[in-house]
Amino acid sequence: MPLGIDRTHFYAEKVKKQEKDIRTKEERIAQLETENAMLYLKLAQLHGTVQSVRQENSSLSDHVESEQTFRKDVSDKASVLQRELETIRSDLQSVQSIAVDIPEQFERYTSQANKVMQRHRQVFQSQSSNMTSLQSQVTSMELALQEITERHAKEKKRRQELHNILMELRGNIRVHCRIRPLMEFDCGNEDQGSLGKSGTRSEVVVHFVDDENVCCRTAKHNKVFEFERVFGPTETQNGVFDEVQPMLTSLLDGYNICIMAYGQTGSGKTHTMLGSHKNEDYNPSRDPHRDEGVIPRAARELFRLISEKQSGTHKVEVSVLEIYNNDIRDLLSNDPSIKHDINTSADGSVSVPTLASKQVDTVYDVMCLVQHGLRTRRESATMVHEHSSRSHLVVTLTVISQAPSFFSKSSSGSSQDLDSPRSPNSPRSSTKNIKEYFNYLPSNLKVMQRDLRGRSLSASSAPNLGSLSNTWSGSDQSAASGAPGMGAVIRTKLQLVDLAGSECVGMSGVKGAALREASNINKSLSALADVLGALAEHRSHVPYRNTRLTHLLQDSIGGDAKLLVLLCVSPAHRYITESLQCLGFGTRARQVQRGPTKRRLPSSAEKVETSSVRPRSASTNVGPSFIPKPT
Ligand SMILES: Nc1ncnc2c1ncn2[C@@H]1O[C@H](COP(=O)(O)OP(=O)(O)OP(=O)(O)O)[C@@H](O)[C@H]1O
Known part of the structure; x- marks a missing residue:
């Protein structure tokens, strides 16, 4: 303490100064605390930023990873494609070498096919002409067959009829x-x-x-x-x-x-x-x-x-x-x-x-x-x-x-039975009698004709139609019957x-x-x-x-x-x-x-x-x- 200064005053002055210092320091502390708070705040902000950056980083690294995988895939595929491309290229080369031959071969085949076709056309033409002649032959053969069949049927019928006549005669x-x-x-x-x-x-x-x-x-x-x-x-x-x-x-x-x-x-x-x-x-x-x-x-x-x-x-x-x-x-x-x-x-x-x-x-x-x-x-x-x-x-x-009665003894007087062979010279009856006879017995005609045919076969004499009217005139019946x-x-x-x-x-x-x-x-x-x-x-x-x-x-x-x-x-x-x-x-x-x-x-x-x-x-x-x- 300086001499001559009152102590109290000195001290008072000192306290004052210290208080001022303290106040200044306190202010400083407050200021620093504020700053500190600000810094904390900033730090927190920075922490948040760091966090988001970290997240970004991790997503980026995922991205990178998938990118890498993708790239790897792409490169794999690219290599496969490359290989295929190479195969295709080599195929293409061989196709190209073949393609060179194709027009030539095509021409060769076409000419061969043309030749074959021509040959076939010739064969076809000759065959179609053969066919036409064969067809006409078939038609004529069919006609002939039909004719033969009809003739056969007629002959069969005739044979049957003749057989029947023969059977009857025998x-x-x-x-x-x-x-x-x-x-x-x-x-x-x-x-x-x-x-x-x-x-x-x-x-x-x-x-x-x-x-x-x-x-x-x-x-x-x-x-x-x-x-x-x-x-x-x-x-x-x-x-x-x-x-x-x-x-x-x-x-x-x-x-x-x-x-x-x-x-x-x-x-x-x-x-x-x-x-x-x-x-x-x-x-x-x-x-x-x-x-x-x-x-x-x-x-x-x-x-x-x-x-x-x-x-x-x-x-x-x-x-x-x-x-x-x-x-x-x-x-x-x-x-x-x-x-x-x-x-x-x-x-x-x-x-x-x-x-x-x-x-x-x-x-x-x-x-x-x-x-x-x-x-x-x-x-x-x-x-x-x-x-x-x-x-x-x-x-x-x-x-x-x-x-x-016209079947009974006729005016001709003949009493010939159909079953006895007829003489070509036997007396003829009148046309009227013959007509009446056939009117009366139309069914007889067939039998008569058959008989006559048979007779002409056996007796080889011409049938005498005139004697037919006496067919049933075996005896003089007219009078006997009495019926008019x-x-x-x-x-x-x-x-x-x-x-x-x-x-x-x-x-x-x-x-x-x-x-x-x-x-x-x-x-x-x-x-x-x-x-x-x-x-x-x-x-x-x-x-x-x-x-x-x-x-x-x-x-x-x-x-x-x-x-x-x-x-x-x-x-x-x-x-x-x-x-x-x-x-x-x-x-x-x-x-x-x-x-x-x-x-x-x-x-x-x-x-x-x-x-x-x-x-x-x-x-x-x-x-x-x-x-x-x-x-
Ligand atoms: N053509 C046929 N079509 C169908 N069924 C037939 C024929 N012929 C015979 N039958 C049948 O056969 C069976 C014997 O025929 P059927 O009585 O006519 O013989 P059968 O010769 O008269 O005999 P039996 O001498 O003993 O009297 C009958 O039931 C008859 O209906």
């Missing part, structure tokens, strides 16, 4: 064969001696070859049989009848006709002759039925033919009989158990005088009588089928026709026979009375075969009288009737023995030559009575009640 028996379809009962059964396996369908061994041939083929047999007509399993009843129909015209021309169905049991005889067993198809019916057989169809055709004739000149009588156990039983009689005898007249014609016959006017009447007879006919179930006929059924339609404008009476018969079936007794399984039936059936059928054998071999003795069947059919088989045998065969292996036997029977029948079939001559004994029912015999047996009244 008096041959016509034989048709029908193969039925395979049926349920054709199933084999070893117990019954079947050739097939038990319970299996029998094998088809009988084959339809064509219209004229049938063939039996098995391991043991291979045989073809020829007949006038062969019908296959699909043939209709109508088709079968179509071949029968022409014979019926002959019936009104004065010929006797016999149509018989032959075959083993179950082969379709009744089906063919009457119709199907199903639905009672052979019930009387006024209208034609699809399944009806030869008998109703023949009756229908007969009445149709009669309807074309002058009314009142024809009448028809029906008789129905069966031959059962070698006895004749009248199925129209009130007592069918009565046995009947057969009469043979001097001219060889056969009849059963005690048989009832009934006049009929329609097919319905005929079928009513036939059905009446069928109810009495012996039929029973055998092991072959349930409706086996145990008797031979014979339905006879007798046509009694009265010719107009009406002449002599002619009786012709149409015999329709449904034979009982030949059968192997073992297979049909019959015993006792049925065995007797079967053996009688077989006996009569073998007698029939014997008769045919004797006729075919022209033996002096023909054993007609061995059975009632052969005796009854004597004048049809050995006489002058037109005879048609309808063979019925099963196609099944099971019945091969019976089928071969049946076809053999047919072949034998065809070999029979009986001489020309003859026309019936008018008989002076009767005249046609069209108004009343006049049974020819045994009239008491048949009453009008047989024909049911129309419903």
Whole structure:
């Protein structure tokens, strides 16, 4: 402390100064604190900045990293592309080298193709010209073939006609064969001696070859049989009848006709002759039925033919009989158990005088009588089928026709029969008579022409039409008949026979009375075969009288009737023995030559009575009640 200065003052001054210092320092401190705060603030700001920079950095480094990856990828791809580029470049180089050859090759190929095309064009041209000539050849060959086919058909028809004429002139028996379809009962059964396996369908061994041939083929047999007509399993009843129909015209021309169905049991005889067993198809019916057989169809055709004739000149009588156990039983009689005898007249014609016959006017009447007879006919179930006929059924339609008087002895005085060879010098009838003749019997024309053709073949003489008017003038009938404008009476018969079936007794399984039936059936059928054998071999003795069947059919088989045998065969292996036997029977029948079939001559004994029912015999047996009244 300086001397002379008051101490207090000094100190006061010092304190003041220190306080000032302190204040200054405090201010400084405050200032510094403010600055410090500012700095803290700044630092915080800087921290934030650093943080964001850091984040930016990290995202930038991510970026960089992905950039690097991308770059790497790009460089990889670039290197791959580079390599591909190089390959392409090398390919391009090779393509370029090939491309240089292409136009050359193209030209070469084009010229080659042109050459080939030219060659082909030439070949095509030559072929098309060949084709045109071939086509014209084919056309002409087709025409020729058509012509040949037509000629063949005509020739076949002509051959058939000539064959028929020849058969007729020789008096041959016509034989048709029908193969039925395979049926349920054709199933084999070893117990019954079947050739097939038990319970299996029998094998088809009988084959339809064509219209004229049938063939039996098995391991043991291979045989073809020829007949006038062969019908296959699909043939209709109508088709079968179509071949029968022409014979019926002959019936009104004065010929006797016999149509018989032959075959083993179950082969379709009744089906063919009457119709199907199903639905009672052979019930009387006024209208034609699809399944009806030869008998109703023949009756229908007969009445149709009669309807074309002058009314009142024809009448028809029906008789129905069966031959059962070698006895004749009248199925129209009130007592069918009565046995009947057969009469043979001097001219060889056969009849059963005690048989009832009934006049009929329609097919319905005929079928009513036939059905009446069928109810009495012996039929029973055998092991072959349930409706086996145990008797031979014979339905006879007798046509009694009265010719107009111009057929009786004509003014020319000739009484020549058509069946005797005509002399070219025989007297000619008037043109009027010929005209009348053809007006009366237009259907005769065909038969006449056929006869004349046949005659001109055999007698090689020119046909004399003038003598035709005397066809039916066998005797002086005009006066005998008494009917003005009406002449002599002619009786012709149409015999329709449904034979009982030949059968192997073992297979049909019959015993006792049925065995007797079967053996009688077989006996009569073998007698029939014997008769045919004797006729075919022209033996002096023909054993007609061995059975009632052969005796009854004597004048049809050995006489002058037109005879048609309808063979019925099963196609099944099971019945091969019976089928071969049946076809053999047919072949034998065809070999029979009986001489020309003859026309019936008018008989002076009767005249046609069209108004009343006049049974020819045994009239008491048949009453009008047989024909049911129309419903
Ligand atoms: N062509 C055919 N079409 C269809 N069915 C047929 C034919 N032929 C025969 N049948 C049938 O075969 C079975 C036997 O025929 P059918 O009775 O006619 O023989 P069958 O020869 O008369 O026999 P049987 O001699 O024993 O009386 C019947 O059921 C019949 O309907």
